[in-house]
Each structure stands twice: as structure tokens, then as C-alpha cells.
Amino acid sequence: MFMTTDVTDLAAVRAEHVRHIATTLRDVRGPLIPILHAVQEDLGHVDQADVPVIADVLNLSVAEVHGVVTFYRDFRRAPGGRTTVRVCQAEACQAVGAEALGEHAKRRTGVGFGATTSDGAVTLDEVFCLGNCALGPAVQVGDRLHGRVTPARLDALLGEAR
Amino acid sequence: MNAVTVRVFVPRDAAARSVGADEVAERIAAAAATAGRTVEVVRTGSRGMLWLEPLVEVETPAGRVGYGPVAPEEVDGLVAAGLLDATPEGLGLVEDLPWMRRQQRLTFARVGVVDPLSADDFEAHGGYAGLRAALAMEPAAVVEEVVSSGLRGRGGAGFPTGIKWRTVLGATADIKFVCCNADEGDSGTFADRMLIEGDPFTLIEGMTIAAHAVGATEGYVYLRSEYPEAVETLSAAIEIARARGWLGERILGSELTFDLHVRVGAGAYICGEETSMLESLEGKRGMVRAKPPIPALEGLFGRPTVVNNVLSLATVPTILAGGAAAYAAYGMGRSLGTNVFQLGGNIARGGIVETAFGITLGELVEDLGGGAASGRPVRAVQVGGPLGAYVPTTQFDLPMDYESFAAAGAMVGHGGIVVFDDTVDMSSMARFAFSFCAEESCGKCTPCRVGAVRGVETIDRIRAGEDRSKNLVLLDDLCELMTDGSLCAMGGLTPLPVRSALRHFGEDFGVPATTTTGSTDGGTA
Known part of the structure; x- marks a missing residue:
């Protein structure tokens, strides 16, 4: 005997979860963006199926x-990937080599900005300003900010993320 | 063995943490334990001397002695050499460092000094003196105090804060709001983040004063998602403030009721524009609204709303505590008080400089900032964020003053200064200004939505040498149209970096520069 989980069941579980989040936050002022943040936090992304719910x-x-x-x-x-790595591409970081660092990150991961590595480990993205403009180039790994990131340091951070 | 507890201060600011402050704090605690010493490691905001981060400070009877930058692996050696007794060669007293002595810290007085989440620390360092003074005054008198201080919006537009408040106070409605714009998306600006992470109660106090002044009962801080540490710190501070009776009903025993909420942005630069931010707070796409109606009369959910930047609101407590005249004694012309300048990009000593308006750009970049980090000559600085002008070193005698900058075809904006050395290609920076606008435009008005895309294409042709003189005319025409025809500053100011780059660094576009002297030429050349 073995158990199966129907795809429709998974969809129903997700819809129930989304409905619960939306119902909990419905009474705050301007609830939509807090709800979308909460859905993404809990479920990883905002699926098209979540929208009608x-x-x-x-x-x-x-x-x-x-x-x-x-x-x-x-x-x-x-x-997305298990870890999101965002490389700042705004002016202050550009002044200290952010573009080259971004290109290095693309070569190392084999994906472009906005894409996820084939093993699902890392989503690489660009970001415009992390507020670390005196200690650039800046990179954010998950919620964690890193400053003065050299290509070697970025390799180490990517290594930890995989 | 020394049984006295030594207080050691290590920043918890995101920038300090980005270069290892957490590891340093852990190592200090561990090394002290090994040495049998009792230490209290206090996590503060950052003093703003970011090139010295992680900056460790040790309390002594004479003041705090600084060490920095301290790498985690250096901690054991420093402790062995007597760091806990402040005996090894350090930086000396932090307050006496030239960088600190050049400043007048009013808005940032407590940042880097106090534990940001200690309400007792906040009160011990003068916290709530401003609100107590305000609560003893009629709302209209508070508004007039802010008007006479000369405080102008620190978010970039420089509109007089008190005038805005007067409009909201005069409006009648069932509910009024105070909204703090903490969507600090401009590259080269980080003062909002550092204030929130280093002294969040000051922002809460400023917003509470605003609420009393205009008759608002509910406040929102729209904080960008790129700043998770700031979101965490401010949310925690609001909880503490509620528990202390600093938010909610009968604040400090008065009749005032005011509560405050954090709303996290979602990665849209345009939401730093006030009407777009209001749309976002309402749960909509961040599309810019046409003005009028102004937000002071029809703002959040159509109700009268104060919309101010973090630094404007965080400066209000010091104005109320010390009086408008004391604040207005700083500065020059119509730029009164102090401003929190931010030095970033390719700079040797980057960080926060709070000083009276009137300091020159050169003093900031060369004297305080020490020039480019690369050791190469500085070629250009961008002042006021992605929508600010590129300024050549020949204009380093410009005083930091709203009007002087406007007369030179530039803007002070939020006070961010990004330094580039002589390896920068200014035609590439001009192209970036357009491509950033194309990426971030809300799409509501055509000059911005389409103009930015056409701008990228035109600059590409100019850079490729294709019909250069014709395309330069076209570019100028496009810039004029975007300036005059855009709904908000996004499209309206994108021509500023483009035109200033072309005017001062024409050789990068394959044309001779029209201005190479240091004179303050016209803004719409």
C-alpha cells in the first residue's frame, strides 16, 4: 500500500493557506501588499492561482x-532558488566596479539576473541600491548585507549558498 | 583580575554588519570571557564613519576610545594588548576625531551613541524633550515653530515642512494621517536607513509631534524592502513605544492619541515619489497621481495627510526641544539648519556628515571624504541621487545650499554625494540615467515612459558616432520635453544627469565640452 497526493489536493491546500493569510490581514488599511508579502514569505512566490483567492x-x-x-x-x-543573491548595480556601486562584479556573478552561476541556477540553489538578481553606498560593491544574500565585495568574496558567498 | 564591567560598543548598523561587525562583537565577548573579564557589549547604530567599520568603542572615564577598522581575526590580539582598558594604540577619543569635530550633529545626535532599542537610553540622551515641549503648546503654535525653523523637506524637494503642516492643520476631515516616506531608493543615500537603525525612537517622536500639530491619529512608515534590518528595528521600536505609552491613547499623559504602523515596499523606485507611495500604501500599483489635489488636502485614502521624509520628521524633535531660532541659526540663505550629507561611491572616507548648509562640495569630498578610494583623481560627483546632476571638480566651491545648486543647474536633493574617479565614462552614466528611468517609470505619462526608452536609443547612436550632431539636437529636444511634460520628478529630472554629463564631459560623447570652467552656468543650458 502506498500513499498518493493528488495535485488538486496540493492546490487546495495552497488556496486554503492563501485564503487564511488574506483573511487574517484583510482588516489592516491597504491590505493587498502586506498580503502579497506574507504569501511570498510563506509559500515562496505568488502563484497565478493565488490571485483569484x-x-x-x-x-x-x-x-x-x-x-x-x-x-x-x-x-x-x-x-525562486533556495537563496537569493542580489548584486547592487546602482551608481555608487558602479563607481567601484559593480558592473564587473555583476558579470562575474553571471559567469559563476551560469545564469542571468532574474534567473535561478539549474540545481535550484541560487536565484541571481540585480538590485538598485541597498543603502551601503560607502562600502560598495554591495551584495545581499537572503536578508544579509555584504560590503566591499570582491569577486573572490562573492565566490565564497555563492559557495555558502549552494 | 578586574571585576569592573567594561562597556564596549559595536555597531549593529547594516553597513557595519556588512563588513563583519557581528563577528567582531562575538569575538570580543569570547576574548573577554577567556581573559576573565566582565564586558557588556552594547550594539549601537553607526557613527557614520563607514570607512572605519567595524568601529569598536571602549568606554573610559574620559569618553569612548575608538578602534577601527577591526577585523574579526584582530580581536584576540587587541584584547591581549589591553583593548578592554583602552591602552593599545587606537584612534583616540571618538568625539575628538577630526571627522566628528567638523560636524554639528542635531538630527543624528544619538545615532552611534545609544542602543537603538533602549527606551531608557533614548530618554537619558534627551529623547522626548521635543514631544514634551510640543504637547505643552497648541497645535498651531507647534506648526509655526516648525515654519520659523526654516526646515525644508529633506527628501529632496526642499518644500518647507511647516507650510505643509499648516495646510493639513487647516483641513477638516474625519481622520488625518502622517506618512513617513522611508523609500530611500536613491543610490548614494543611506541616512534614512542609518537613522532608523540607529535611533528609531527619534522618528517615532517626530511623527508623534506631527500628529499633535495637525490633528492626525494614525501614521505609516513606508519602508523599502531592501532594508530588512531597518524594518526589524523600527517594528521592534514601535512595539516598545506602545508598551511605554509612547504610542496609543493618552501619550505621555496628554489627550493625544496616535498609533504608528510599518508598511514594507515591494521593490519599486517610483514609490519614493509621494503620491505613488500613497497609492502603494492603499494597496495599489505605485502609479503617480496628478497634483492638485495635493496630499496635504487629499492624501492617503483621500484624507488630509502629512507626507514627510525620515530626516525631516526626525529633525522636528530637536527643533521643538531647542527652539526654532537655535535651529535656524545654522545654515545659509533659505537653506537653514543642518543637513545630513552622505558620501558614497569611489570615496576614501565615506559616510555621514551632518553639518550646517553652506559647507562646500569640495570640503565634503576632498577634506572630509579624502578624495577617491582608488587614489586616482576625482572626475565627477553626482549630487542628489540618480536624478541629480553630475558636477565636475571645477565646481567644488559650490556651497551646499538649495538655491546655489539650482542656480548651477544641479540639486542638493537628499544630500547624497556619489564620487567617481577619472576612469568613469560619462556617456555611459548618461545612458544609465535613461535606462534606469525606463526600468522604473510607472508608465502613467508618455514623456517619461516613452522618452526614457528613446533617450537610451539616442545616446547609443551618439556614442556610436551615428549622425552625432543631429542626434545631439534630438537629445536636447527630448530632454526639454521630458523636463516640461512629465508628471513627476522621475521623468522631469532624468534629463538633469544627462544634460549635466553632456555639458561638463562632452568629450565622452565625442563632442567638445561646452563648459569646462568652474563658473555656475545656467541650469537649462
């Missing part, structure tokens, strides 16, 4: 929720 709880149209999800860079439409 949130719209239903907030009494918004699906188009309105879809419009918000797609406007903001933070909200991922598909699962």
Missing part, C-alpha cells in the same frame, strides 16, 4: 490584484 477575500477584481502583483519587482510569479 486574494481578490475574492478583498472583494477586488482579479485584474486589480494581477496588476499589483506584476507592478512590483519583489513579487515572484514562480518559485
